[in-house]
Amino acid sequence: MLENVDLTKSISKEEYDNLIEDLTIQIGDLQRKAWKMDIPVVIVFEGWHASGMTEIINRFLLTLNPMGFDLYTTGKPCYQEEQKPLIWRFWTKIPQKGSIAIFDRSWYRRAILEHNGKGKVDKNMSKCLNGLTYFERQLTDAGYLLIKFFLHISKEEQEKRYRNLKKEGIPLFIAEEEEQEYLNDYNKYLPLIEGILEKTDRASAPWTIVESEDRNFATVKVLAKVIESMKNKMQDVENDIKTTQNNHVENCIIPNIDSSILEKVDLNKSLTYKEYKKEKKICQKKIEELQYELFKNRIPLIVVFEGWDASGKGGGIRRLAQKLNPRLYRVIPVGVPSMNELARHYLWRFYNEIPEAGHIGIYDRSWYGRVLVERVEDLCNEHEWKRAYREINEFEEILSNYGTIIIKFWMHMDKQEQLKRFKQRENTSYKQWKITPDDWRNREKWNLYLSAADEMLQKTSTSWAPWTIVESNDKYYARIKIFHTVIERIEEELKQRGIQ
Numbered sequence: 426m427l428e429n430v431d432l433t434k435s436i437s438k439e440e441y442d443n444l445i446e447d448l449t450i451q452i453g454d455l456q457r458k459a460w461k462m463d464i465p466v467v468i469v470f471e472g473w474h475a476s477g478m479t480e481i482i483n484r485f486l487l488t489l490n491p492m493g494f495d496l497y498t499t500g501k502p503c504y505q506e507e508q509k510p511l512i513w514r515f516w517t518k519i520p521q522k523g524s525i526a527i528f529d530r531s532w533y534r535r536a537i538l539e540h541n542g543k544g545k546v547d548k549n550m551s552k553c554l555n556g557l558t559y560f561e562r563q564l565t566d567a568g569y570l571l572i573k574f575f576l577h578i579s580k581e582e583q584e585k586r587y588r589n590l591k592k593e594g595i596p597l598f599i600a601e602e603e604e605q606e607y608l609n610d611y612n613k614y615l616p617l618i619e620g621i622l623e624k625t626d627r628a629s630a631p632w633t634i635v636e637s638e639d640r641n642f643a644t645v646k647v648l649a650k651v652i653e654s655m656k657n658k659m660q661d662v663e664n665d666i667k668t669t670q671n672n673h674v675e676n677c678i679i680p681n682i683d684s685s686i687l688e689k690v691d692l693n694k695s696l697t698y699k700e701y702k703k704e705k706k707i708c709q710k711k712i713e714e715l716q717y718e719l720f721k722n723r724i725p726l727i728v729v730f731e732g733w734d735a736s737g738k739g740g741g742i743r744r745l746a747q748k749l750n751p752r753l754y755r756v757i758p759v760g761v762p763s764m765n766e767l768a769r770h771y772l773w774r775f776y777n778e779i780p781e782a783g784h785i786g787i788y789d790r791s792w793y794g795r796v797l798v799e800r801v802e803d804l805c806n807e808h809e810w811k812r813a814y815r816e817i818n819e820f821e822e823i824l825s826n827y828g829t830i831i832i833k834f835w836m837h838m839d840k841q842e843q844l845k846r847f848k849q850r851e852n853t854s855y856k857q858w859k860i861t862p863d864d865w866r867n868r869e870k871w872n873l874y875l876s877a878a879d880e881m882l883q884k885t886s887t888s889w890a891p892w893t894i895v896e897s898n899d900k901y902y903a904r905i906k907i908f909h910t911v912i913e914r915i916e917e918e919l920k921q922r923g924i925q
Contacts, residue, residue, distance in 0.1 A: 426619050426622050426623055426626070426632075426634065427577055427615070427618070427619050427622070427634065428619075430577055430634050430636055431636060432577065432578065432579055432582070432636050432638045433638075434636045434638075434639065434642050435638075435639035435641070435642050436639060436641045436642045436645055437641075438641065440641075441641040441644070441645065444645055445644075445645070445648075448488065448645065448648040448649065448652065449487075449488040449648075451652050452488040452489065452648060452651060452652060452655075453488065453489070453490065455651075455652060455655040455656065455659075456489055456490055456493055456494075456525065457490075458655075458659060459523060459525075459570075459655060459659070460493060460523040460524070461523070462523070462659060462662055463522035463523050464522070464523065464568065464570060464655075464658060464659065464662060465519070465520045465521065465522050465523065465524060465525075465526075465568070465569045465570070465769075466520065466524070466525040466526070466569070466570045466572070466655070467519065467520065467525075467526050467528070467564065467569055467570070467571045467572070468525065468526070468527045468528070468572045468573075468574070468651065469528045469531045469533070469571070469572070469573040469574065470482055470527070470528065470529055470530065470531075470574050470576065471530060471531060471533050471534060471573070471574065471575045471576070472574070472575050472576025472577065472578075472635070472637065473576065473577065473578050473583055473611070474583065474604075474607070474608050475578070475582075475583050475586040475587060475590075476576035476577065476578045476583075476637045477576065477578075477637050477640045477643060478529065478530075478576050479529075480640060481576065481635075481637070481640060481643050481644050481647060482496070482527070482529055484644045485527075485644070485647055485648065485651070486527070488648065489525070493523075493524055493525060494520075494524065494525035494526070494527060495518070495520065495524070495525070495526050495527070496527045496529060497518055497526065497527070497528050497529065498529040498530070499528060499529065499530040499531055499532075499534060499535060500530075502514065502535070505781065507782075508723075508781030508782040508783075509779060509781055509782075509827075510556070510779075510823055510824060510826070510827035510829075511532065511535055511536065511539060511553060511556070511827075512532060512556050512557065512560050512823060513776055513779060514535075515528075515531065515532050515560070516560065516772070516773060516776035516777075517773070517776060517777055519564065519569070519769055519770060519773055520769075521765070521768035521769050522768045522769070532557050532560070533557070533621060533625070536550065536553050536554065536557065536621070537607065537614070537617065537618070537621070538604065538607065539553075540553050541617065549826070552826045553826075554621065554624060554625065555822075556819075556822075556823040556826065557625065558624075558625060558627070559816075559819040559820075559822075559823065561625070561627075561629070561630040562627075562629060562630070563770065563772065563816050563819070564770060565629040565630055566629075566812060566816075567770045567771075568662075569770070570654060570655065570658040571629070571630045572633070572650065572651060572654050573630060573631070573632050573633065574632075574633050574635050574647060574650070575618075575622060575632055575633070575634050575635065576635045576637040576643060577634050577635065577636060577637055578637050578638050579638070580611040580612065582638050583611060622634075633646075633650050635647060685875070685879050686879050686882050686883065686894070687835075687837055687875060687878060687879055687882070687894070688875075690837050690894055690896055691896060692837070692838065692839050692842075692896050692897075692898040693898070694896045694898075694899060694902045695898075695899035695901065695902050696899065696901040696902045696905060697901070698901060700901070701901035701902075701904070701905060704905050704908070705744065705904065705905065705908070708905065708908035708909065708912060709744070709747060709748040709908070710748070711912050712745070712748065712749070712908065712911060712912060713748040713749065713750075715912065715915045715916070715919075716749050716750060716753060716754070716785065717750075718915075718919060718924065718925075719753075719783055719784075719785065719830075719915065720753055720783040720784070721783070722783070722919075722922075722924055723782035723783045723828075724782070724783060724828055724829075724830060724918070724919075724922075725779070725780045725781065725782050725783065725784055725785070725786070725824075725827075725828065725829040725830070726780070726784075726785045726786070726829070726830045726832070726915070727779070727780065727785075727786050727788065727824065727829055727830070727831045727832070728745070728785065728786070728787045728788065728832045728833075728834070728911065729788045729791045729793070729831070729832070729833040729834065730742060730787070730788060730789055730790070730791075730834050730836065731790060731791060731793050731797070731833070731834065731835050731836070731878075732834070732835050732836025732837060732838075732895070732897065733836065733837065733838050733843055733874075733897075734843065734847075734864045734867060734868070735838075735843050735846040735847060735850070735859075735864070736836035736837065736838045736843070736897045737836055737838075737897045737900050737903050737904070738789055738790075738836050739789065740900060740904065741834070741836065741895075741903060741904055741907045742756055742787055742789055744904050744907075744908075745787065745907060745908070745911065746787060749785070753783070753784050753785060754780075754784065754785035754786070754787060755778075755780065755784070755785070755786055755787070756787045756788075756789060757778050757786055757787065757788050757789065758789045758790070759788060759789060759790040759791055759792075759794065760790075762774060771792070771795055771805075771813075772792060772816065772820055775791070775792045775820070779824065779829075780829075782828070792817055792820065793817070793881060793885070795809075795810055795813040795817070796810050796813050796814060796817070796877060796880070796881045796885075797874065797877050797878065797881065798867075800877050801870055801873045801874055801877055814881075814884040814885055817885055818884075818885055818887055818890075821885075821887065821889060821890040822887070822889055822890075824890075825889035825890060830914060830915060830918050831889065831890035832893070832910060832911055832914050833886075833890060833891070833892045833893065834892075834893050834894075834895050834907060834910070835878065835882060835892055835893070835894050835895065836895050836897045836903065837894050837895060837896060837897055838897045838898050839898060840868075840871055842897075842898045843868065844868075847860055847864065847865070847868070882894070893906075893910050895907060895910075
């Protein structure tokens, strides 16, 4: 990809001065239009050291309204970032609708530096690159405009610039020790960078190679490409709106005609209170011990609870957390998204909440709302919830590749048991807050939710994050099954990692 780039391209100062005013006006107009059209924009700058990136980025920033963008300079991860998957630090910075996020170096630079020790690519590089392509595709599928620049200069030009900086007594730049090899070994990194550019160059997120030996030419190319990309994106959005208006069809849920997983579940399983109490004590003691094993070995754990209203999610969570160290776990209740959350990709709020290494995150409902309540209640369109199966599997794969243990429970009950519990809540003063008009409304759509849950279980039960269906007509049985599943899964993972 880089070997065919013509690095002799240049623009005279006079040409540059004649072009820059018009380019600035166009970008200002497009930035305002993007804001009105709710189009989020992500712009990535990568390139060689001494390629002029700082100056070119600054020239670009001066064309923008500072109220409409954020600039992120990507350096060595802080302690908090080291405790999460690499992509977490970038997911948490994606812009809201209508805004622009600019990355001065990005996930690509971090992938190279964190998976290329002493010039040797480690075994996790391939998994890391897969995670980066998932990230970019999920953004562009959700309507983000992603523009990626690689600022290219020759080895000879780089060395010349180093000599000039040294001669003038100017420090090369503020560089972390980890970047020194990348700084000084152009030939070693050239094939690695070419390979990454080729693997991550896709129609929805293409690379633009910027010939940067002449900074005026590089600046003009960057500005022109941003203008072209934004105009094309806006035209696509306008065309999509017209197509939607012309082909509007009322959304409807077609019941799943495949065989039902949930209809085959034996809901008659039960335990006596005496059996439950005895087993609960044993299990809670074991889980308390395993929590410290996870912390000691810096292994994050995610436990997801989904299921019917009144199926015992809250009770199961309380018993699971009862003997845990509160400094090492969090319960994350997931409700209706805020306006700030709605302004971004739906996975954004969940990336913000993932536990750090050695900690436990327990989710009372989760990202699966996309293919359950949002699907059934028409809170997203059919294309969005169908796409979400793949996105969720990718999300969990990234977490798993980082080392996170993921345990997912579907709390299942029958319609008669749910009605019984609803009435109990209505007739018990201290439980009345638990029953709402939405619960009764959702109950009327039982078959639609059953179909949605069945499809979810079929399409998102993976080897790295399998579902466990918990027979929940009997709360005692359900809670003990939760305990046993958590214990067995953690012990199995510790054994596979050579810890136990």
